[in-house]
Amino acid sequence: MIKKFIKIYKYIYMGVCYPDDMDASPIGRDASIEEIEAASDALLGHTFGDIVTTDLSGADRTKVKGQLGELLENYYGMANDNDPLPDFRAAGLELKCKPLKISYGDYFYPKEPLSVGMIDYSEVAETEYWRDIEKLRKKFLNLLIVWFVHDGDSRADFPFIWWQSWSPHEHMDEQIQEEYEEIRRQVLEGEHLSETEAGNDILQTCPKHNYDFANDEPGSFVVNSGHPHLEKPERRSWRIPTRFLVRMLADNANLELIDRGRVQYVKKDALWKKSKDRATDAESISRFVSIGDAQSELRDFDR
Template sequence: MTHVPPPNSVEQLMQRAEALAGLSLADIAKELNIAVPKDLRRDKGWVGQLFEAALGAEAGSKPEQDFLHLGVELKSLPLNAAGLPLETTYVCVAPLANVTGLRWEDSLVYHKLQRVLWIPVEGERQIAIGARRVGMPILWQPTTRQQQQLKQDWEEIMELISLGKVSQISARHGEVLQLRPKAANSKAMTNSIAEDGSMQQTNPRGFYLKTQFTTQILRDYFG
């Protein structure tokens, strides 16, 4: 795999991202000596990892922004034929224990979503993975209203977690942000607060952005 050094400025990052627009995933993978998987069932994060490699991101799976030195998070955004997001966007793992006193401004969700480089990409299942094309990148910062929506959802979800009601939180909770199980399989377990305040074992959860939120980002940018 060819190693791309981290970009030294947001401008350089954007130049690299814009240079990917119009290319197929196979074009990018060939340039980096990365094999294209036959399907994404086993390699769910492959597209995001390909973009990380192409743009010089260094965070990997560490709980921080992909371009920490620039304050930018990288997210791929698979779109359908109508140019709309196909799925919710994973943000980060949710804390399910030791959440007392945790503030929105100190949360990982807040930090990850302060500035996001969105890379739209064709996501229709019938298009072979290598043939999927990349769209124009969007460098996005939440508006005051979006920030407020995210904060409100996060606070409501975190309150339910702190009350030991994690098992009662469904994907319907939250206007723009939701909590869902996040694990390779249902056997993965982690500590969470039980209703009586003790610790219990449950599946890990992750925060996801709902598709209507990412649709709004696309509409604001592309009109």
């Protein structure tokens, strides 16, 4: 009854439109691994427009990524809050919604890096081991990544194509530690973090602002950061670069990486085939979200 009331409230006051059926049951934040896998399989072959319809035509394009993430959170039955616990509390998984772009007509490549939390400079200065960094421990170690295809202007038509859970293997630990130590060295020696660590393969940092840091523009730096040397260090976040994300995807889907110049891709048709095979035995999406009859059928996987 409470879930139904929330949907009606969002429909009337927030402009969120749900189709007729109000009896679906999102799995919620305390779902088991099995429930998470079932709900994720049910997404494949469907679109954002299938799970909920909102009018994004006039939305600020700089905020669309967050809005799509919120739609996916709603599908899984999560509140849009800033709870520091993992998105799936019982399973300890952090949910990430990531776009794939089409390259050269026949290939997929991650559209953007994966941000995993803001950098706390004082914490980095005091912490020798990367797994002891709070944001990395909570936002990097156990991820549920839901991939969708960013193609065209209609966000409602962006299809879900794959999902994967990911944690760094033990053999990656030494490499990530080496990359973390280089970032920490810059902090301890008073250097501004920059693209000098862009050679890192797994763990990088990136600017987390839309301002001019070179000209000391407010919003580009952190005040009272606790940095051991710099008064106004740049506002940055931890990230996983796209070149590693595509390897994560290929490894999980058991796909060949295709080299084109200095960049690696996965074949578009090959990933769609894997998606179709995975969705064959999936439960109906109507178990997890209220949708109309026309939307309950799988979309065409041959895209």
